[in-house]
Amino acid sequence: MAYRAVLFDLFDTLVRFDRERLPAVELNGRVVRSTAGHLHPLLQALAPEVTLDAFHVALSQSWQEAERRRAIDHREVPAPERFAELFRCLGLDAAACPHAVMQSLLETHRRELSKAAEFPSHHGPLLADLARRYRLAVVSNFDYTPTALGILESAGVADLFTAVLVSDAVGWRKPAPAIYHEALRQLGVGPGEALFVGDRADIDVLGAHRVGMHAAWLNREGQALPPGVAPPRFEIRDLAELRGILAAEDRI
Ligand SMILES: [Mg+2]
Numbered sequence: 446m447a448y449r450a451v452l453f454d455l456f457d458t459l460v461r462f463d464r465e466r467l468p469a470v471e472l473n474g475r476v477v478r479s480t481a482g483h484l485h486p487l488l489q490a491l492a493p494e495v496t497l498d499a500f501h502v503a504l505s506q507s508w509q510e511a512e513r514r515r516a517i518d519h520r521e522v523p524a525p526e527r528f529a530e531l532f533r534c535l536g537l538d539a540a541a542c543p544h545a546v547m548q549s550l551l552e553t554h555r556r557e558l559s560k561a562a563e564f565p566s567h568h569g570p571l572l573a574d575l576a577r578r579y580r581l582a583v584v585s586n587f588d589y590t591p592t593a594l595g596i597l598e599s600a601g602v603a604d605l606f607t608a609v610l611v612s613d614a615v616g617w618r619k620p621a622p623a624i625y626h627e628a629l630r631q632l633g634v635g636p637g638e639a640l641f642v643g644d645r646a647d648i649d650v651l652g653a654h655r656v657g658m659h660a661a662w663l664n665r666e667g668q669a670l671p672p673g674v675a676p677p678r679f680e681i682r683d684l685a686e687l688r689g690i691l692a693a694e695d696r697i
Contacts, residue, residue, distance in 0.1 A: 447695045448659075450607075450634045451575055451687070454619075454643030455585035455593055458663055458684070459568060460600070466561040472498055479504065480557040487549050491542065495535055503534035510534075511588070519621035521612040524551055524589035555592045564600035568684060575687070576605040580632045583609045584625065584641070586618045586648065607632055619643075620652025629656070642687065646674045653677075661690065 456462045470482030481501040488495060507530040511522040528550055529539035539547070575581060583606055585593050590611040597603040608631035610624060617623040629636060636657040643649020644663040651674050653660040661679035662670075670676060679690050 448579060448638060448640045448691065450580040450582065450629075450632045450639040451691070452582045452584050452625075452628055452632075452639055452641045452653075452658075454641075454645070454649045454663075455583050455587065455596070456562070457644040458642060458649075459572075459583065459602075460562040460564050460596055463561050463563055466563070468557055468560075470497070470501070472501055477501070480554050483553050483557050484550055487546060487553060491546060492535065492537055495537075499535065503531050506534045507531035515618060519618045521586070521588060521616055521618050523613045524554070527588060551589065555589055555595065558592055559596055559599070562596045564596070564602075565684075569600065569602055571684060571687065572602050572605050575691070579691070580607045580634065581605055582607055582628050582632055583611075584619065584628045585610070586612045588613050590614050619648045620655060622652065622656050625652055625656040625658065629658075640678075640691075642684070646677070647671045650674055650677045661687065 453459050464478050467478040468480060468482055469476050470479050479501060481497065481504050484504070485497045485500040488500065507527050510530050511527045514520070514522050525547070528547065532539035532542065572581065583593070583597065587593050590613045593611045594603065594609060597606070597609065608628055610628050610631070612618040612624060615624045615627055619625070629639060632639065640659050640661055641649060641653035642661045642663060644665070646662050650660040650662050654675055660677040661681055662677040663684065664680050665682055667682070681687065681690070
């Protein structure tokens with residue numbers, strides 16, 4: 446059956462996220478990859494007693510707490526809430542933090558994380574081709590919408606998508622059905638008319654199946670399918686394989 450829409454995961458599907466491209470910061474003689482070195486100075490005027498080491502620990506703790514909450518019911522914990530948790534970990538009150546300081550923390554974190562996202566050069570022409578025949582969408586689990594939009598814009602592909610859904614704005618994360626349903630609603634297609642493409646079988650593929658959508662699992666490393674996930678309709682090593690898959694489906 447011919448598809449009318451193709452939906453993509455963002456991180457490690459449309460763009461590769463490479464932690465090694467995060468800023469290097471030296472902590473206790475050890476080099477770690479983290480935005481902490483760029484964020485910590487922004488807090489200095491407000492809380493001069495907070496050391497870089499303590500800041501890095503709190504940044505990690507706030508991430509772990511957000512991940513713990515996300516795992517409970519797939520509700521997103523938006524970045525501002527995560528940063529409020531960071532303040533709590535440091536014994537500070539985020540409500541007392543000037544708006545401009547909080548904004549500069551969020552913006553700096555966004556900017557530095559974006560540098561670690563690499564857009565493969567062959568993805569641009571592929572998406573432009575597909576956009577001529579299909580409605581395209583991005584459905585991303587991420588806690589700050591501007592990061593996702595900025596990455597698509599700097600790759601020059603933002604305009605190719607009919608819809609960009611980020612869990613930060615939707616409230617729900619994949620594999621929760623709500624974010625898939627909202628994407629299909631914005632695309633104006635039914636689940637049987639759409640293909641979901643993503644690198645995580647336990648998230649992207651599982652969630653697509655739950656709403657009755659076909660999935661193409663981007664399995665770059667040739668890993669085994671995790672338990673509890675039904676085999677996807679397609680398994681690919683590179684997005685370039687989508688051309689052949691979609692052309693074949695069009696002929697059926
Ligand atoms: Mg992914």
